[in-house]
Amino acid sequence: MGLEHLWAGWRAAFVTQAHAPAGGCVLCAIGRGDDGADDLVVARTSRAYCVLNLYPYTSGHMLVVPVRHVAHPRELEADETAQLWQLVQEAIAALSATYRPEGVNLGMNLGRAAGAGIADHLHAHVVPRWAGDANFMATAAQTRVLPEALPDTRDRLRRAWSTPIGP
Numbered sequence: 001m002g003l004e005h006l007w008a009g010w011r012a013a014f015v016t017q018a019h020a021p022a023g024g025c026v027l028c029a030i031g032r033g034d035d036g037a038d039d040l041v042v043a044r045t046s047r048a049y050c051v052l053n054l055y056p057y058t059s060g061h062m063l064v065v066p067v068r069h070v071a072h073p074r075e076l077e078a079d080e081t082a083q084l085w086q087l088v089q090e091a092i093a094a095l096s097a098t099y100r101p102e103g104v105n106l107g108m109n110l111g112r113a114a115g116a117g118i119a120d121h122l123h124a125h126v127v128p129r130w131a132g133d134a135n136f137m138a139t140a141a142q143t144r145v146l147p148e149a150l151p152d153t154r155d156r157l158r159r160a161w162s163t164p165i166g167p
C-alpha cells in the first residue's frame, strides 16, 4: 500500500462528489445516474443501488441506498425495502467472496446526531471487518491509508456480484 493509492482513491471520491448538483444531494445524483456521478456504483436495481462509500473506513466499505430521497426507514415503500435488503445481502456475499472478512458491520445512522454524514437521504453502511483491525470510532480521522484505490475495489466487487448467496 502506498500514498499513490491513497491519493488515487481520494481523487476518485472528489471527482464523484463534484458531480453532485450545487447544493443538491449526492445520493440522489448517483441514484439518477447523472453523468459521472455513478462511477463507483457496484450494483443497481430499479429502486435501490449499492455504491462505494466516498469516504471509506476500509476497502470494500459500501453504502446501500434507496433511489428515492427519504430520511427514515418508515418512509420506504415495501418494494424499496425489499430491494434495499436484497442489495445488502448481495453486498455481504460479494464482500465475502472478494475480501474474506472475518465479520461485517451493517448499520444505519438515522439523523445527524447519530453521525449520519448525509442525514436527509437514508443509507446503510456495509463495512468488512477483521479481528484486530482498529476501532471504528478511533479511526474516524481522515488520515487512513486505503490498501487499494476505489475504482479497483469497485471492479473487484462488480466481478464478484454474481456470486450466489450461499446458505
Ligand SMILES: [Zn+2]
Pocket: 025, 026, 027, 028, 029, 068, 069, 070, 120, 121
Ligand atoms: Zn437524496
